Amino acid sequence: MENYSLEKEKIKRPNPITFKEKEKIDIVVSERKEDTIEPEYVGKREILADGLLKACGQLDYLDDMSFQDLLYGKILRSTIAHGKILSIDTEEASKVPGVKAIATWENTSPIRYNSLVRSIKDDFGMTEKIFDNVVRQYGDRVAAVAAETEEAAKEAIKKIRVEYEEYPGVYDPEEAYYSDIKIQPEGNRLPVTSREAGDVENAFREADDIIEYNLNTPMVHHLTLEPHVCVAKWDPGNELTVWAPQQGVFGVQINLCKIFELPYSKVRAIRTPLGGGFGVKVGIILEPICAELSRMAGRPVKIRLTREECMVSTWTRHSTKTYIRTALKEGEITGVDIRHFLNAGPHASNTASIPFAQVAKIYKLYNFENLKFTAIPVLTNTPLQGAMRGFGSPQIFAALDSAVENVAIKCGKEPLEFRKKYTAKSNDYNYLDPKDAVDDCTIDRCIEKGKEVFDWEGKKLLPKTEGKYIYGNGIGLGVHDNGIAPNEPDITGMTLSVYEDGSLCLSTGICDHGGGSYTILRQIIGEILLVPPQKISVETPDTKETPYDLGAYASRNTWVGGNCAIKVANQIKDKLLEYAKEYLECEYEDVIMLEDRFIDKNNKKEISRVDLISWVFFTKKEKIMVSDYFSSKKNAGSYGAHFARVRLDTETGEVKIIDYVACCDAGNPINPMLLEGQVEGGIQNGIGLALMEELLVDKRSGRVLNGNLKKYKIPIATDMPENLRVVFLNVYEKAGPFGAKSIGEAATVPVAHTVAHAISDALGGKEINKYPITPEMILLKLKS
């Protein structure tokens, strides 16, 4: 065993909070409402604050906004997957009427960057340039044009002549690991992560049986309905402003400052409403290109990608190849050895961080006596791969949970009961990542409740065949984290101010990606201050105007943002109570806060909220506002046990999911409606991964074969399960805001392998070794 310190993180758990003490509290723990009064806003199905605007087509996304003097940009894409640019001739292009700027590797910043750094000190590999003289994937960026109209830019792009020296490409991570073809000057190998719990070698030495299981997962694109779009304006004062539907504006600022060697005070990134994110709107893609074009043209420039560019030239979920060996002794698993290849595509991006996220979680779901995990991220010439909903969890848990399922089937054991022998229990030790405590583990409870709602035992007794149809049932387990603590700084800041009429303004760098994070924050603040959520406005994230936030990823918005909201709301509440005490001339403890007024409970003297705020302004000459930050110290697991029943058509190979139950633990729900919505969307996403989505790359040319919606299909309404039920455990999480945990990513983690297990069951236990499980694959399996 590796020499990890056994000291578990100590978490202060003051409960209930007293407002006097709050400054000392690191982890904000909210009062359990059930002991006191019925919650007013938390736990309610509060509607999205901007829901009606969206429903009426009146919310302006970036492409709906107008900018004065705007130019339109287009990007020239490489038609080869690997090669050197020998020459770029832009002369004809520059003659196209309306063309204002042409950017290539010859006239743009040569500074290497990584589009996903969170701090200038991050040492993820710096492999990208705005434009390079080497192209490394089909659809790589070669040049860009800004013109008066989109048509002119398109025409100019067509007139740029590029001469390449073509290099051979490599498209498989395992091959690329050993290949002589070098994709980056530093080679193809990114840092390997290898960790071991117990003594795996010994477990295999003493095993009486060894069972192997392999799984390949595909490149899947996020497919946000809103295509990538960005506007940049480089003004004469050398100040750069960029607008984009961003999951994190501060990361944009950091990278642009690095690329253009500008002070932070000169770069401003503003978030516009997101038409979907899922991980593909974190980091920079179009920002530096628009910025260069704007600098050259002296006017703001907008680039909106085509659907094909989004699919081929942004990034995808990491495709993976996983090899798992399981050592068995007397029918029990005694050792697990995992080798996990991650295809990074041509740049470092944050691929090497995926294994760190994976090691933190493995022991939150399964507790094997001996386990070794080796993750090998490798560069290839496929499209770039990066963060996507689940950040490596769907892939690793699909492989691991299927390996366990596979052992159960091979040994003739009931797969659900067999799993439970190895699932993690509360306060188990996290051998692979000891700092990240397992703490409360609810997977067994998810299994039990899900089993009951799904009627697992009853379903097993149903007939397996009916005419040309065969049926199968499956279960799949998963977990995802809440933020990036304790291993990394996980910080968000907020300013909360009170308006004269008692309504509030929240200034936060947190980006709501559409899932309703702002609604959650409003509910939390409203609950503490007894202000209806509709009376709380949230400012647009803007590096110049709103406090710092790390970014809307790693399922942190509710967890970190919610805790920060509690912190600032409690401070405002404290101020209000102090002022009320002074005005009412009573003790702090005797003040009762109501929605509209403050009362001294002894003599019933009172002041309205509005009058108190005015009194503070005129008499005390003070403004009620608070700025603070919250740094997360703990990372809870959000669990899910999913169940599916599928029907396979033995003539066509088609799969229909007829019944699906997702039993999730996302803590105490702040908004059950939004929570359900996240899970339903997560299931849709997982079904895509399981059954139909794969960006196909030609093995010889590296061309993407299906970079459009005619060929690349995502689940539509008729692909969703006929009967879909989402249930929650509602377990109060001590360190969560009002007991809540995240759900957005956890929702999708167990889906694909749940479906795969049900299909495998229908096929009489045949192994599934590749996603997506297409009808052709099923027909082949039926024949074999």
Add this chain to the structure above:
Amino acid sequence: MLVNIKINGHSYEFDVTKKDIVLNVLRNRLGLTGTKFGCGTGDCGACKILLDGEAVNSCTLPAWRCDGKEIVTIEGIGNVSNPHPIQEAFVEGGAIQCGFCTPGMIITAKALLDKNSNPTEEEIRESFKNNLCRCTGYVKIIDSVKKCSKES
């Protein structure tokens, strides 16, 4: 060439070429940006409008083909101060997340309910076959339409 199109109850005359697409006419000439560009190839439904009562994709529809016809966009269905019941049902039913597919979804729902005020779940699902949503899993969208049908 000159074409006459009635849009959200008003008559307009446009000078268009063969290549002018309805989506661009709506967004760029009239500022009706509620109709979204999601793919431009007729595959996602974000750009749906009602053309003489039928839900059609406007991103592949040449403007000249609409001469003498009537178009209703999401702005014509209702607005924030006077929303249509379907719009309200979507908001209250949690059928909206990022909202980018929403105008197209509501147009499809409107076309369906205008023709069939009491559709079965099957019919609702079928009607959304050309509308992609990547956020909601369609569950709450379908439920919201069901709710409208019962209430109507």
